[in-house]
Amino acid sequence: MDAPTTTSADNGTSGGSGEGGWFTPRRQPEPPAGGEQETTEGSRLAALRPVGRPAMNGGEAAQKRISPVAEAGPADVGTTEARADTANASPSDTPTPPQPDPQPRVPEQRSAPSQPASPDAVRVRRTMAEVAPIADKVTSYFYALLFVRHPDLRPMFPAAMDTQRDRLLKALLTAAEHIDNTDVLVAYLQNLGRGHRKYGTRPEHYPAVGECLIGSLSRYASAVWDEETEAAWVRTYTTISQIMIDAAAADELLAPAWWHAEVVSHDLRTSDVAVITVRPDQPYPFLAGQYTSLETPWWPRIWRHYSFASAPRSDGLLSFHVKAVPAGWVSNALVQHARPGDIIRLGPPAGSMTVDHTTDSGLLCLGGGTGIAPIKALVEDVAEHGERRPVEVFYGARTDHDLYDIDTMLRLQQIHPWLAVRPIVDQQAHVQLPDAIREYGPWNEFDAYLSGPPGMIRSGVHTLRDIGIPSERIRHDSVEELVAAVN
Numbered sequence: 001m002d003a004p005t006t007t008s009a010d011n012g013t014s015g016g017s018g019e020g021g022w023f024t025p026r027r028q029p030e031p032p033a034g035g036e037q038e039t040t041e042g043s044r045l046a047a048l049r050p051v052g053r054p055a056m057n058g059g060e061a062a063q064k065r066i067s068p069v070a071e072a073g074p075a076d077v078g079t080t081e082a083r084a085d086t087a088n089a090s091p092s093d094t095p096t097p098p099q100p101d102p103q104p105r106v107p108e109q110r111s112a113p114s115q116p117a118s119p120d121a122v123r124v125r126r127t128m129a130e131v132a133p134i135a136d137k138v139t140s141y142f143y144a145l146l147f148v149r150h151p152d153l154r155p156m157f158p159a160a161m162d163t164q165r166d167r168l169l170k171a172l173l174t175a176a177e178h179i180d181n182t183d184v185l186v187a188y189l190q191n192l193g194r195g196h197r198k199y200g201t202r203p204e205h206y207p208a209v210g211e212c213l214i215g216s217l218s219r220y221a222s223a224v225w226d227e228e229t230e231a232a233w234v235r236t237y238t239t240i241s242q243i244m245i246d247a248a249a250a251d252e253l254l255a256p257a258w259w260h261a262e263v264v265s266h267d268l269r270t271s272d273v274a275v276i277t278v279r280p281d282q283p284y285p286f287l288a289g290q291y292t293s294l295e296t297p298w299w300p301r302i303w304r305h306y307s308f309a310s311a312p313r314s315d316g317l318l319s320f321h322v323k324a325v326p327a328g329w330v331s332n333a334l335v336q337h338a339r340p341g342d343i344i345r346l347g348p349p350a351g352s353m354t355v356d357h358t359t360d361s362g363l364l365c366l367g368g369g370t371g372i373a374p375i376k377a378l379v380e381d382v383a384e385h386g387e388r389r390p391v392e393v394f395y396g397a398r399t400d401h402d403l404y405d406i407d408t409m410l411r412l413q414q415i416h417p418w419l420a421v422r423p424i425v426d427q428q429a430h431v432q433l434p435d436a437i438r439e440y441g442p443w444n445e446f447d448a449y450l451s452g453p454p455g456m457i458r459s460g461v462h463t464l465r466d467i468g469i470p471s472e473r474i475r476h477d478s479v480e481e482l483v484a485a486v487n
């Protein structure tokens with residue numbers, strides 16, 4: 001089962017996705033004649049054309065360009081951005097360790113009056129509100145436009161577009177809703193831009209997407225669509241695409257667009273959960289608590305997210321916990337069909353649910369189901385840093401049988417006196433996983449880490465705030481939460 005960081009038909013977590021996916025071509029289309037994109041919209045959309053930039057200082061440049069919007073300040077959302085220490089170096093002959101991607105996190109529920117939204121944000125949100133009830137039509141029409149106008153792009157998308165459609169709208173919602181919230185937007189889009197490298201996305205692809213997006217919105221939001229609204233969308237989309245392009249360009253200097261990895265072991269822990277270990281074809285630097293995107297040979301061009309189930313290892317192997325679920329194409333293939341020798345592809349690491357080694361606060365970790373995977377990686381990370389800070393893991397599962405990794409966790413507990421592992425089995429406990437932590441504590445000296453199904457994350461964040469852990473000390477990855485919270 002995918003990590004909740006992603007939109008996924010596999011698991012129904014619909015996580016909004018760091019891979020959002022407005023556009024996922026695998027090869028580069030012919031550049032438009034004369035460098036101009038001929039469209040029925042003609043020159044009015046010329047401003048959609050983002051600039052291909054030198055691959056340096058992408059984030060900074062993006063920040064600068066977005067600053068007029070940022071100056072307007074956050075409108076109605078706050079954010080609990082958490083940035084982790086990146087000082088834990090990898091061997092010098094490997095690429096630079098990745099910066100944890102500061103993923104959007106659950107915004108604080110603000111009661112204080114917020115600053116007014118920028119005029120563009122007001123128009124963008126008005127459009128979004130107008131099309132929300134017919135989101136599916138907007139998305140279908142968008143892809144119809146894209147493939148009619150740019151038929152050469154169609155083979156670059158997955159054969160089945162259902163998931164892609166879902167992702168489009170989630171990514172759009174997230175970006176548009178946060179156009180005033182620079183930190184959240186930039187971090188989200190940089191991640192999206194980097195993630196698009198594995199599809200072969202080029203700067204010149206973005207105008208095609210922007211034109212079709214605006215073509216679709218103008219059709220379905222006709223009641224609120226006017227010149228100013230269109231101009232607001234053009235500016236918004238230009239900002240969005242430029243941040244993605246810059247992030248991709250900067251990343252090109254640091255890392256490959258994707259990695260091939262060979263399955264070296266496949267351990268079926270239950271009938272539907274497998275622990276899969278792979279060997280990347282070149283060094284794969286990442287941080288414990290991060291996740292990656294993964295493509296199998298059985299479902300080309302369909303990517304799903306999984307968290308690394310171990311901290312970086314000296315042998316370079318990576319492992320994932322995968323749960324097969326109904327209609328979960330990639331997860332089912334990985335659990336039922338993957339065998340040693342199979343080759344998969346990995347996208348870049350992402351996510352900021354990483355350990356802050358600059359503090360000695362305790363770690364309060366909640367892992368639900370296969371969400372225990374990154375929690376185990378965090379425990380290993382603390383152990384490797386030789387820190388003796390308290391780590392309390394609450395491991396939730398529906399039944400005893402579903403505690404498929406409890407032996408590993410208990411073994412770690414035996415080795416490390418600072419670690420406590422508490423299985424919480426729904427069938428036996430009188431409370432669900434997040435509420436179980438109320439019976440322990442106090443937790444005021446702890447940072448909290450949550451990983452599991454979206455419902456668990458939601459109620460976990462609520463519980464943690466309720467017991468006095470401030471938002472900025474609560475870490476998890478789920479863009480969906482961000483979207484849900486602002487809606």
Ligand SMILES: NC(=O)C1=CN([C@@H]2O[C@H](COP(=O)(O)OP(=O)(O)OC[C@H]3O[C@@H](n4cnc5c(N)ncnc54)[C@H](O)[C@@H]3O)[C@@H](O)[C@H]2O)C=CC1
Pocket residue numbers: 001002003004005011013305306307308320321322323367368369370371372373374396397398399402424426432433434451452453454455456459460
């Ligand atoms: N495979 C991976 O690398 C990762 C997977 N995940 C996510 O973790 C989830 C795992 O799914 P399953 O193993 O089927 O877990 P599950 O649905 O069986 O839930 C596991 C436990 O989480 C708690 N829980 C579930 N829903 C809750 C709710 N609404 N409120 C409070 N507590 C709740 C319960 O204690 C439950 O036993 C998936 O959504 C997956 O996307 C998250 C991070 C990494």
